[in-house]
Structures are given as structure tokens and as C-alpha cells.
Amino acid sequence: MAVKVYGIPMSTATRSVIAALIEKGVEFELVEVDMKAGAHKKPEHLKLNPFGKVPVYQDEDVTLFESRAITRYIATKYEGQGTPLLGKTTTERALVDQWVEVEGQNYHPAVSALNYQLFFRKIFSGEGPDEAAVAVNVEKFNAVLDIYEARLTASKYLAGDFFSLADLGHFAHTEYFVKHSGKSDLITSRPHVAAWWQDISSRPSWQKTITYGSS
Amino acid sequence: MGLTVHGDICSPFVKIAAMTIYEKNEDFELVFARLSLLKTEEFLAKNPFGRMPVLEDGDLVVFESRAVARYVEAKFEGQGTPLMPANLKEQALVNIWAEVESQSFCPPVWAICSQFLSKKVPDVSVIEASREKLEKVLDIYEIQLSKRKYLAGDFFSLADLFHIPLLHILQCLSEDIFRSVINSRTYVHKWHQDITNRPSWKRIISVPEASDWSFLPKV
Numbered sequence: 001m002a003v004k005v006y007g008i009p010m011s012t013a014t015r016s017v018i019a020a021l022i023e024k025g026v027e028f029e030l031v032e033v034d035m036k037a038g039a040h041k042k043p044e045h046l047k048l049n050p051f052g053k054v055p056v057y058q059d060e061d062v063t064l065f066e067s068r069a070i071t072r073y074i075a076t077k078y079e080g081q082g083t084p085l086l087g088k089t090t091t092e093r094a095l096v097d098q099w100v101e102v103e104g105q106n107y108h109p110a111v112s113a114l115n116y117q118l119f120f121r122k123i124f125s126g127e128g129p130d131e132a133a134v135a136v137n138v139e140k141f142n143a144v145l146d147i148y149e150a151r152l153t154a155s156k157y158l159a160g161d162f163f164s165l166a167d168l169g170h171f172a173h174t175e176y177f178v179k180h181s182g183k184s185d186l187i188t189s190r191p192h193v194a195a196w197w198q199d200i201s202s203r204p205s206w207q208k209t210i211t212y213g214s215s
Numbered sequence: 216m217g218l219t220v221h222g223d224i225c226s227p228f229v230k231i232a233a234m235t236i237y238e239k240n241e242d243f244e245l246v247f248a249r250l251s252l253l254k255t256e257e258f259l260a261k262n263p264f265g266r267m268p269v270l271e272d273g274d275l276v277v278f279e280s281r282a283v284a285r286y287v288e289a290k291f292e293g294q295g296t297p298l299m300p301a302n303l304k305e306q307a308l309v310n311i312w313a314e315v316e317s318q319s320f321c322p323p324v325w326a327i328c329s330q331f332l333s334k335k336v337p338d339v340s341v342i343e344a345s346r347e348k349l350e351k352v353l354d355i356y357e358i359q360l361s362k363r364k365y366l367a368g369d370f371f372s373l374a375d376l377f378h379i380p381l382l383h384i385l386q387c388l389s390e391d392i393f394r395s396v397i398n399s400r401t402y403v404h405k406w407h408q409d410i411t412n413r414p415s416w417k418r419i420i421s422v423p424e425a426s427d428w429s430f431l432p433k434v
Binding site for chain 2: 050051061069076090095097100102104105147151
């Protein structure tokens with residue numbers, strides 16, 4: 001049974017999973033979920049993910065949700081092929097896990113709020129940004145990016161001098177932020193963050209991921 | 216030379232590190248760090264985010280409590296409680312529910328607790344909005360836990376452990392909210408009773424400092 005990813009091409013979480021599969025050289029089928037029609041809240045999808053979200057990953061052994069759990073599974077199951085994503089030692093692994101958590105706890109909340117306010121909100125509901133929410137999250141994101149700038153001055157990638165799951169988790173929201181928020185200077189004004197973004201976003205896996213779907 | 220944990224045992228996140236270490240039948244030296252110390256240059260060199268816990272093991276410094284827990288489990292694999300299964304499928308289930316904790320459970324619980332910890336008069340609208348989110352999440356937990364004893368299966372794992380300290384602080388700060396979201400759900404309640412009965416957890420909350428947040432400044 002081939003690998004199936006249930007999701008939509010524009011979904012950041014779906015893109016994370018696609019990128020991981022491409023990094024590991026795993027063939028898969030993207031099964032589009034008609035979210036505009038509310039398919040993700042219907043019983044058929046809720047059987048796959050009771051939280052009614054995308055993506056869902058399915059292979060002959062498992063049905064999984066939560067993109068970071070999925071990418072971790074892909075990185076482990078396919079450890080022997082494609083790009084190593086988890087580090088080679090327990091120490092390297094600890095640093096990968098640490099920066100995966102940093103993304104989930106610190107980077108993601110700020111950047112996803114900004115992407116919602118500055119890009120997705122208008123698309124989904126026609127509404128402009130809540131300026132107060134933008135201001136709060138710009139401040140948070142700047143504080144986080146200062147830390148990233150210092151880290152990436154000392155280290156080529158987040159967990160060390162190797163690309164890992166930690167960096168991969170930053171692809172999807174950073175892409176939208178840099179291309180569509182109107183505030184890409186937060187990234188580009190920080191030389192080491194900018195260089196890191198330039199490096200990781202040039203990876204074939206990411207270039208391929210953003211070609212999925214019509215827009 | 217053993218493990219060092221920098222932090223204050225009243226922090227739910229320090230408790231995650233502590234409980235994981237105890238579950239592996241290991242111990243650690245707690246280097247006390249209270250809020251004011253987290254912004255010193257010395258501490259920021261260890262964790263630039265200025266938060267607790269920080270784990271030190273020889274030259275290795277790890278922050279983010281869930282990453283600390285994963286490291287401890289990997290380092291002491293084969294002793295104490297297995298907190299992460301060897302089987303890939305079961306591992307994935309643990310990681311799913313660890314992510315649910317991180318992304319869907321922790322934020323509303325912490326939002327509620329923050330209201331009680333740092334404000335003189337809790338903002339009722341914030342509490343209610345967070346509580347509504349939490350209830351929806353716990354409805355799914357209730358169905359999950361009606362089918363199996365623990366979140367990832369019939370085995371205790373890191374996914375369950377990650378929830379314990381946050382449930383504890385919520386209960387201490389608002390018994391009312393805790394009862395209405397946890398005790399009202401048969402299987403969630405049963406699960407909570409089971410996981411908080413573990414000797415590693417009882418050891419942590421046996422010290423009064425573990426449940427004392429009175430030193431925090433009121434805004």
C-alpha cells in the first residue's frame with residue numbers, strides 16, 4: 001500500500017509532511033481533502049483525525065495525525081535512506097528535539113499568528129488584520145528571531161552543522177511569512193537567519209513541496 | 216558526575232524533567248533558579264529563552280522540558296519505566312499525543328493558570344475562552360481513554376507524563392475549573408487518578424515548594 005497524505009497543498013502542516021517525505025525519497029499520494037466543503041469535519045475524516053485537521057498520514061502500518069509526529073515517524077522509519085534528519089548520536093538527537101520544541105513553543109505561535117493576520121485572514125474571511133494582534137506578535141517574533149540570529153551565528157543549522165527535522169519544521173510558515181506578510185524584513189535584516197533561510201529554502205525538497213497544487 | 220536540573224520545582228515544566236528522571240530510577244541535583252535569575256547572562260548562556268528547566272549532563276546542555284524528557288528517556292533506555300516504546304507504530308502514537316498535549320492541551324491550560332498566577336483579578340473572558348477550547352480537546356481525550364488505558368495505548372508513556380504537572384497546577388489554582396473539566400469526564404478522571412498515583416509523581420509533590428506559587432508578583 002502506498003503512502004497517502006490527506007491534506008491540501010496550501011496547508012503549512014501538510015507541506016511539512018510533504019517536505020519530509022521528499023527529503024527521505026519516499027513516494028506518496030496527496031489525497032486532497034475538500035476543506036472548503038467542510039470535509040475535514042465530517043465523520044469519514046474524523047475517523048482518521050478526531051481533531052478534524054489536516055494532514056493525516058497513512059501507510060500499511062499506521063494512520064497518523066499531528067505534523068510533527070508524522071515527520072518524526074517518517075524520519076525514524078526511513079532512517080536508512082535519504083537525508084538523515086535526527087542527528088547521529090544521543091547528544092545530536094537531544095539538540096534536534098530541543099529545536100523542534102523551540103519551533104513548536106516559540107517560533108510557531110508568533111509566525112502563525114502573523115501569517116493568519118497578514119495573509120490567511122483576508123483569504124478566508126475577507127477581513128483585514130487585527131493590528132493589535134499584529135503588534136503583539138511582531139514583538140514576540142522579533143524576540144525569538146534575535147535568539148535564532150545568535151544561534152545561527154554559532155551554528156550552520158539549528159541543531160548543529162547538519163540539516164535536521166528542527167530546520168524542516170520551519171519551512172512552511174517561514175515561506176508564507178517571507179513571501180506574503182509584507183514584513184519579510186524581520187528575516188532578511190538578520191544576516192544569519194537570512195542566510196539560513198536562503199540555504200534551507202533552496203533545498204530541492206522545499207522547492208518541490210511548494211509546487212504542489214494550483215496556488 | 217550526574218544530571219543537573221536548573222529551575223524551581225514549583226514550575227510544571229521542571230516537574231516534567233524531574234518526573235522523567237525519577238521514572239528512569241535516576242536522580243539529579245536541583246540547582247535552584249527563580250524567575251529573577253533566569254535573565255542573568257549566566258543563565259541565558261544556557262537557555263537563551265530564559266526559561267526553566269535547563270538540564271546539564273556533562274558538557275551537554277538541553278532546554279525545553281519535553282526535549283529534556285526525550286533525552287533522559289533515550290539516555291537511560293532499558294532501565295526504569297519504558298516511556299517511549301521500541302515499536303515504531305507505538306512510538307508514533309506516543310508522539311501524536313505528545314503533540315496534542317503541546318499544541319492543544321497546554322496552551323489553554325496555561326492561559327487559565329496564567330490568569331490565576333499573575334493577575335489580581337483573573338480575566339473571566341480569557342478563562343472562559345480557554346476553558347471552551349480545553350473542553351473540546353478533553354471530549355476527544357474522553358473517547359480516546361474509553362478505548363485504552365493510557366493515551367497511546369495500554370502502556371504509560373511520555374505522552375501521559377507531559378500532562379501531569381499542568382493538571383496539577385490547574386487543580387491547585389482552580390479546583391472548580393479542574394473538577395468541571397476533569398472529574399466530569401469518567402475516563403479522563405480515571406486516567407488522571409491512575410497517572411498521579413505513580414511513586415515518581417508523589418515524590419515530587421511531597422515537598423511543599425512544589426505547590427507554592429505565592430512568591431510570584433501580583434500585577
